[in-house]
Each structure stands twice: as C-alpha cells, then as structure tokens.
Amino acid sequence: MSEAANQKKIELYEVLKEAILTLELRPGADIDEAQLSDSSGMSRTPLREVLRQLAGEGYLTLRRNRGARVSEMTHTNMREFFLAAPMIYGAIMQLAAQNALPDQIVALKAVQSEFRKALRSGTAKDRALLNNSFHQITGQMAHNAYLLPSFNRLLIDHARIGMTFYRPNCQDMADNLETAADQHDAIIQCIEEGDEVTAAQLATDHWNLSRGQIENFVMPQGLDIPFGQFGFSTSA
Amino acid sequence: MSEAANQKKIELYEVLKEAILTLELRPGADIDEAQLSDSSGMSRTPLREVLRQLAGEGYLTLRRNRGARVSEMTHTNMREFFLAAPMIYGAIMQLAAQNALPDQIVALKAVQSEFRKALRSGTAKDRALLNNSFHQITGQMAHNAYLLPSFNRLLIDHARIGMTFYRPNCQDMADNLETAADQHDAIIQCIEEGDEVTAAQLATDHWNLSRGQIENFVMPQGLDIPFGQFGFSTSA
DNA sequence: ATTATTTTTTATGTATACAAAAAAGCAATG
DNA sequence: CATTGCTTTTTTGTATACATAAAAAATAAT
Numbered sequence: 001m002s003e004a005a006n007q008k009k010i011e012l013y014e015v016l017k018e019a020i021l022t023l024e025l026r027p028g029a030d031i032d033e034a035q036l037s038d039s040s041g042m043s044r045t046p047l048r049e050v051l052r053q054l055a056g057e058g059y060l061t062l063r064r065n066r067g068a069r070v071s072e073m074t075h076t077n078m079r080e081f082f083l084a085a086p087m088i089y090g091a092i093m094q095l096a097a098q099n100a101l102p103d104q105i106v107a108l109k110a111v112q113s114e115f116r117k118a119l120r121s122g123t124a125k126d127r128a129l130l131n132n133s134f135h136q137i138t139g140q141m142a143h144n145a146y147l148l149p150s151f152n153r154l155l156i157d158h159a160r161i162g163m164t165f166y167r168p169n170c171q172d173m174a175d176n177l178e179t180a181a182d183q184h185d186a187i188i189q190c191i192e193e194g195d196e197v198t199a200a201q202l203a204t205d206h207w208n209l210s211r212g213q214i215e216n217f218v219m220p221q222g223l224d225i226p227f228g229q230f231g232f233s234t235s236a
Numbered sequence: 237m238s239e240a241a242n243q244k245k246i247e248l249y250e251v252l253k254e255a256i257l258t259l260e261l262r263p264g265a266d267i268d269e270a271q272l273s274d275s276s277g278m279s280r281t282p283l284r285e286v287l288r289q290l291a292g293e294g295y296l297t298l299r300r301n302r303g304a305r306v307s308e309m310t311h312t313n314m315r316e317f318f319l320a321a322p323m324i325y326g327a328i329m330q331l332a333a334q335n336a337l338p339d340q341i342v343a344l345k346a347v348q349s350e351f352r353k354a355l356r357s358g359t360a361k362d363r364a365l366l367n368n369s370f371h372q373i374t375g376q377m378a379h380n381a382y383l384l385p386s387f388n389r390l391l392i393d394h395a396r397i398g399m400t401f402y403r404p405n406c407q408d409m410a411d412n413l414e415t416a417a418d419q420h421d422a423i424i425q426c427i428e429e430g431d432e433v434t435a436a437q438l439a440t441d442h443w444n445l446s447r448g449q450i451e452n453f454v455m456p457q458g459l460d461i462p463f464g465q466f467g468f469s470t471s472a
Numbered sequence: 473a474t475t476a477t478t479t480t481t482t483a484t485g486t487a488t489a490c491a492a493a494a495a496a497g498c499a500a501t502g
Numbered sequence: 503c504a505t506t507g508c509t510t511t512t513t514t515g516t517a518t519a520c521a522t523a524a525a526a527a528a529t530a531a532t
Contacts, residue, residue, distance in 0.1 A: 003492095003493095005492090005515075005516070006300065006515085009515095032483090033483075033484075034482090034483075042516080042517090043516060043517045043518075044484090044485095044517090044518095045281060045515085045516055045517070045518090046515075046516060046517090048285065048484095048485090049284065049285060049288050049515095052285050052288040052289055052292070053288055053291075053292055055289075055292070056288070056289055056291070056292020056293060057292060058381075058385070064242065064484095065483085065484060065485080065522090065523055065524065066483090066484080066523095066524075067483075067484065077381065080379070080380040080381055080382055080383075081382055083331070083380060083382075084327075084380055084382035084383050085382070087323065087327060088382070088383075088386075091320075091323060095319070143316070144316040144319060144320055145294075145313065145316055145389070146316055146317055146319075146320035146321070146324070146386055146389050146390050146393075147316075147320050147324075147386055148386075149294070149385035149386045149388075149389050150324075150382055150383055150384075150385045150386035150387075151386075152385075153381070153382050153385050154382050157382075239522095239523095241485075241486070241522090242485085245485095268513090269513075269514075270512090270513075278486080278487090279486060279487045279488075280487090280488095280514090280515095281485085281486055281487070281488090282485070282486060282487095284514095284515090285485095300514095301492085301493055301494065301513085301514060301515075302493095302494075302513090302514080303513075303514065
C-alpha cells in the first residue's frame with residue numbers, strides 16, 4: 001500500500017507543479033488543504049509535506065497559521081529575474097556542453113521532438129511545459145548542485161512569464177516560437193559536440209529572444225489614433 | 237500553546253542548521269526522528285516538516301523509506317562548488333552594493349564586530365557561524381530572490397569546508413582569518429558607498445583567500461624525509 | 473446605520489495510533 | 503564458514519482526532 005501511497009504523493013507534487021507553471025493556479029492563489037486532501041485522496045499529513053517541499057523550491061510561500069499560497073510575481077520580482085537569468089542560463093549551458101551524458105542527450109532530443117510537435121498541434125500549456133522540460137534537462141546536464149537551485153527557481157518564473165505574455169492569435173509569437181525551437185536544435189548540437197563557447201553564446205541568444213518577446217508585450221506600439229478623435233458619448 | 241510550539245519548531249530548525257554548518261552533524265550522518273522527537277519535546281509530525289524544509293534548502297537529503305541524512309560532501313561536490321562560487325559571490329556582492337538598506341548595513345557592522353571578537357577569544361565554531369552570518373546578510377542586501385537559493389546553498393558548504401580545513405594551531409590560518417576580517421571591513425565600506433565595481437572585485441579577492449587556504453590544506457608540503465631512512469622494525 | 477463585541481465557524485497545527493517497509497538477529501543448510 | 507531464508511525489531515509513513523488560532527457571522531450597543 002505504501003508504494004501506491006507514495007505514487008499519490010508524487011502525483012500530487014507533479015500536478016501542483018504543472019498547475020503553478022501554467023498559471024492554472026494563479027500567483028497569490030490560496031491552497032485549500034482540505035479540498036486538496038479530498039481530491040487527491042490522501043490525508044493532510046503527507047499533503048502538507050508536499051506543500052513544504054514545493055515551498056522550498058519556490059513554487060509556494062507559507063504563512064504562519066494561514067496556509068500555503070502560490071508564489072507572487074510582482075514587477076520588482078521581474079526586475080530581479082532579468083538581472084539573474086542571463087548569468088545563470090549562460091553558466092548552465094556552458095557546463096551542460098562540458099558534462100552532458102549520452103542518456104541525457106537522448107532525453108533532450110526526445111523532449112525537443114515533442115516540443116516541435118506541440119508547436120504544430122499543441123496548446124500553449126503543452127508548449128510551456130515542454131520548453132520547461134527542455135531546460136530542466138540542460139540543468140541536469142550541467143551537473144552542478146550549487147547552480148541548480150537558482151536555475152530551477154528561474155525556470156518556474158520563466159514558464160509563468162511565458163504563459164502571461166502569450167497571445168494565441170499573433171503571428172509574431174508563432175515566429176518567435178519557431179526561432180526558439182531552432183535555437184533548441186542548435187543548443188543540442190553544441191552540447192553533443194561539447195562546444196561550450198557556442199553553448200554559452202546560444203544561451204544568451206535564446207534568452208534575448210524571450211526578453212524581446214516580453215518587451216514587445218509590455219511596451220506595445222501605441223494605437224495610432226489622432227488626439228481629439230475619440231468617440232466620447234455626451235448623452236448621459 | 238501554539239505560539240510556544242512554533243517557537244520550538246524554529247528552535248529545532250536553527251539548532252539543526254548550526255549543527256550541520258559546524259560539522260557537529262557530519263556529512264552523511266543519519267537523522268534519528270525518534271531521538272530528535274525526544275530531545276526537542278515535539279511529536280514527529282511537525283519535526284518531519286522541519287526536516288523537509290531543511291532538505292529543500294540543501295542541508296539534508298531525504299531517501300524514500302529511509303529517513304533524512306546530512307548532505308554529503310564528496311570531491312565531486314567540491315569541484316562543483318569551486319566552479320559556481322566565484323560567479324555567484326561576485327554577483328551577490330555587486331547587487332549588495334547597489335541595494336543595501338541602512339538597517340542591513342547596521343546589522344552587517346554588528347556581525348563583523350562579533351566576528352572580530354571571535355577571532356580574539358572565540359572558538360572555531362563561533363568564527364564559522366559569524367562568518368556565515370556576515371555573508372547571509374550580504375545575500376539579503378542583494379535583494380534578488382533568484383540568486384539567493386544558490387548563494388545560500390554555497391554558504392552551507394563554505395562553512396563546512398572552512399570547518400573541515402581548519403587547523404587550530406597554525407599561524408598561517410590565524411593570519412588568513414585576520415586578512416578575511418580586513419576584507420570584510422573593505423566590503424562594508426564598498427557597500428556603504430555603493431561602489432559596486434570594487435565590491436565585485438573584493439568578492440573575488442575574498443574568495444581567492446578561502447581557496448588558497450583550502451589548497452594549502454589539501455596539497456601540503458611533502459614531509460622532507462630521505463628515501464630508505466624509515467625505521468622499520470625487523471624483529472617480529 | 474454603523475461600529476464593537478461576542479459567538480460561531482472554518483482552517484491550521486500537533487499528538488497519537490496504527491500500517492508498512494527496511495534492518496537486524498538467528499537458525500538452517502550447503 | 504559463508505550464504506540463504508525466516509522471524510523479530512526498529513524505523514518510516516499515513517490517517518485520524520483533537521487543540522489552537524484566524525476568519526466569518528451574528529448580536530449588542532451607540
């Protein structure tokens with residue numbers, strides 16, 4: 001029975017992670033222990049342990065006597081994110097090119113193939129999760145226990161930012177994703193060849209692509225309507 | 237009663253952290269839940285939550301159905317440590333110089349004063365913990381939620397490495413610690429003046445000092461005894 | 473009608489009891 | 503004398519029940 005119980009625990013952990021990464025559980029949302037206990041079919045004791053772990057990894061924040069809440073994303077957070085990301089991503093890619101194991105390269109290619117598929121026929125959620133998996137694997141390849149905590153923390157908000165700034169019906173976005181996929185392929189090649197210099201460069205490029213997309217979203221072209229031409233109603 | 241209970245929880249958390257940082261709890265040591273439950277006067281339920289949190293922060297590792305164990309320090313780990321540390325330390329210092337708040341500077345000076353005191357009359361444990369506190373505060377000053385996880389993870393093993401490679405009766409070590417304290421003062425000054433360039437440089441210097449000390453310990457001068465002069469006994 | 477105060481309800485935190493798995497001890501066998 | 507298979511003991515994991523704190527609702531007072 002314990003084997004099954006542990007499986008439930010892992011499943012709950014995965015489900016919560018996905019829900020947070022895809023914004024199904026919004027930043028700031030409260031976690032209801034009783035309800036989760038119901039829906040997951042396990043008691044609150046092991047459930048609370050899962051919540052603690054997720055808090056440790058940055059998915060949740062705990063407040064004394066007030067339960068867990070999905071980690072916030074404020075504009076201050078965003079600034080911190082943009083400062084840290086290029087450095088950590090670059091370091092991880094460089095180390096990945098140095099240390100990747102054959103099995104990991106196989107896994108990376110498999111995820112990339114799924115990612116391409118999701119670009120054609122998947123949902124935004126699929127894409128975000130597969131992109132996340134791709135980078136998670138590069139993190140494992142880097143084989144550095146000291147960089148991983150920050151890298152994983154960045155990946156959480158990278159996924160969430162991607163979901164936030166995603167427009168389903170925008171050609172620019174589609175083009176961007178294609179470019180991202182091409183960069184993934186280039187990254188795979190570098191890693192396979194152990195070319196750490198190019199790997200670090202590609203990390204920067206890949207990162208700049210994401211940033212450009214976000215900047216475009218946050219600071220769009222103004223609407224080109226001459227001043228004084230708005231159709232105000234003066235009837236009421 | 238819950239207020240007191242929570243205090244016990246925090247205390248246990250702090251006690252375990254200190255014990256791990258100072259090697260009272262050795263890397264690889266098993267954590268006995270029943271015994272901890274006894275000595276801390278709380279039941280296993282909240283205790284296990286504390287263990288999970290410590291695992292999330294890198295102090296412990298959990299194994300399925302086998303309880304918690306103090307995180308290992310292998311030679312592979314050390315290599316990873318040396319690769320990651322300069323980059324993260326430099327970034328943290330630079331950001332600390334940019335973002336430090338007056339209160340934090342006051343706190344930093346207070347810890348540095350205690351550190352100086354410990355150099356004169358404290359134990360190795362006192363020094364390690366106060367040095368740890370010093371750097372923890374610089375981490376807070378940097379005000380970057382994405383860099384902190386890795387920085388804190390590095391600080392754990394920085395403290396443990398310092399304890400491992402400490403010789404109580406060695407003049408070189410004492411000189412090294414004096415230099416470290418001087419560098420702390422220089423760091424404080426940079427942070428106060430907001431001089432981020434010098435701060436990053438000092439981080440590198442401070443780091444090189446630590447590394448030099450460790451290298452000296454790991455690769456000491458060979459004993460200068462001529463070959464063939466050992467006093468083997470041939471009697472038995 | 474609005475604010476204070478109290479009761480009620482809900483949710484969070486802890487202790488205990490029990491179930492399951494791993495470890496240790498012990499005998500039997502080759 | 504090491505190895506295997508069994509039993510006992512210890513340890514780990516989960517469920518339930520209860521205690522405590524926060525939030526909500528209801529009542530009283532101005």
